[in-house]
Amino acid sequence: MEKVTVRDFLKKKEKKEKVIMLTAYDYPSAKIISQTSLDGILVGDSLGMVVLGKENTLKVTMRDMLIHLDAVVRAKPPQLIVADMPFLSYETSTKDAVKNAGLFARHGADAVKLEGGEEMKDVVKAIVRSGIPVMGHIGLTPQRFLRIGGYRILGKREKEEEQLIRDAKTLEEAGVFSVVIENTYSDVAKKITESVSIPTICIGAGPYCDGQILVIHDLLGLSDFTPYFAKKYIDLRELIRRAIEDYISEVKEGKFPGKEHYKSRDS
């Protein structure tokens, strides 16, 4: 598979082909993904919750992100690698935003993602001007859960719906190559998708978007809880637990290590 670029994302929208992404945070999962036809990997700040056991994404730092971005980059996946800008790495000033996005690019990210709508226009413009592609993220933006009032669905009221459409259009004008829409009603996501020419990539926003993204731990059954909009394709947690129990039993019963697992002088 050839390296996926941001242009491929835009072409997919034109051809009405779905853009399909997953999050990944480490070398083994990025290696597995590299053998699939997935379009993009997001090294998401969900890392903080699903891998590092932090309470929320406000606690994720640039240092956390860089360690895990490096691990994904080392797997050399052909997929587009998008690095998520953590809380306070881009809101403080356009200068900080360009500096941190640049750091991600230097570490091998093909693009960055940041949360927010209209209010992020200047930040997006500055990063794009520096030559780094930006993915937007609107709807439920988890880094703003305090202001939003929890992890709730957005777009119920007409005012909220209009704001979401305005956010997507403004981000497109500012230069984003695609936009994640998180946790809104499917008809709202459809209207947003029809009002922009960049691909919309949904999570918890229904089937009418140009693409889909999931947190890999939800898909694999490794999360503490699976949100209603995610699908567990395999229960890895249970499979891993059983494998560990088998290992414990076999050691206790003297079945492991078996003859094939060690060398003795008389063999």
Ligand code: KIV
């Ligand atoms: O950090 C993340 O995993 C995300 C996705 C939910 C889009 O931002």
